[in-house]
Amino acid sequence: MKVAVYTYSSPESLRIRKLIMQGLTEYKIEYDENRPDIVITIGGDGTLLSAFNKYESQLSTIRFIGIHTGHLGFYTDWRNFEVDDLIRSLKDGAGQSVSYPLLDMTAKFSDGQILHKIALNESTVKNVTKTMVGDVYVNHELFERFRGDGLCISTPTGSTAYNKAVGGAILDPHIIGFQLAEMASLNNRVFRTLGSPTIFGSDNILTLRLREESSIVLTCDRQQWVLDQKKHHLVELTYQVSDKKIRFAKYRHTNFWQRVRDSFIGGM
The missing domain is CATH 2.60.200.30 (Probable inorganic polyphosphate/atp-NAD kinase; domain 2)
Structure with missing residues (x-):
């Protein structure tokens, strides 16, 4: 497995990037920005859209994972305090994905x-x-x-x-x-x-x-x-x-209608 990280330039996003890079090294996961199997985006939906545009020609071979470091993102499943869980999921995952x-x-x-x-x-x-x-x-x-x-x-x-x-x-x-x-x-x-x-x-x-x-x-x-x-x-x-199609790694992918409820309705 080869992983790339695409990061928003905020201090918090850069902090999370550093933690992810440390985790990839610890678990001996290869980093490759040119031909990755998984692209981790750190920021929000805008960051993921930018990464999607960058890797548009490789969509058939890439799965995306989004970490949000600000407001709740519609395409981002992971929070900034879950880096360790995410890295372990990368190591133990079986290549599952959901496509849109x-x-x-x-x-x-x-x-x-x-x-x-x-x-x-x-x-x-x-x-x-x-x-x-x-x-x-x-x-x-x-x-x-x-x-x-x-x-x-x-x-x-x-x-x-x-x-x-x-x-x-x-x-x-x-x-x-x-x-x-x-x-x-x-x-x-x-x-x-x-x-x-x-x-x-x-x-x-x-x-x-x-x-x-x-x-x-x-x-x-x-x-x-x-x-x-x-x-x-x-x-x-x-x-x-x-x-x-775009594919998201299904280590923990939030159901579409749960996203809609959380984004527009909130807790009841």
Whole structure:
């Protein structure tokens, strides 16, 4: 087994990293940042998202473990006082894992350039200066013309993040699919959209074709691109379930709905 550690730069996270490195040495577990079998992230969900982005090309061979050193993280199972238990679990584990679906995003530009990304949480597209106008296609057939602030396309696990904030539904990750949620859509007697969150199955393709706009902001998890549509026109966005998945080491992986309850409801 080879382990890598990806750390947030706070003093507490760096302290925990030092303890983990000592534990790896004590238990004779190999450290390898280039081709690890397990990536331990120390910080919060943002740290795990950054590690996911770094090791995106190796998702089929990597399992992630998250240690949170601040507020309770949605993807982080271990606390900062459980380092010894975690190291022992690494030594004694049998390679168990639990996997979650990801979102595949392809952006096409008028000059022929193509941007391809994978999202753990969501991708968003919005206009920062005026109403965004775009045609929504489902399986290459026109579904609606959207007018509003923007759109959020999320994974099942990402349904608890920005998607929830804009009124989307929480989606069980055992359902292999993705979700479309509207941001401040215009709905009146002239302009109409469906106006509710929409969940797509694993065999569906969602396409967004945008009109000429002054400025578009495109995101994929923590990555962001501010696009001047007159200079670098984003013509089309395509979304579907990725053929890749993220895997978490199942030494002690918290049930999804327990995470939802702990994060949004708390103790009763």
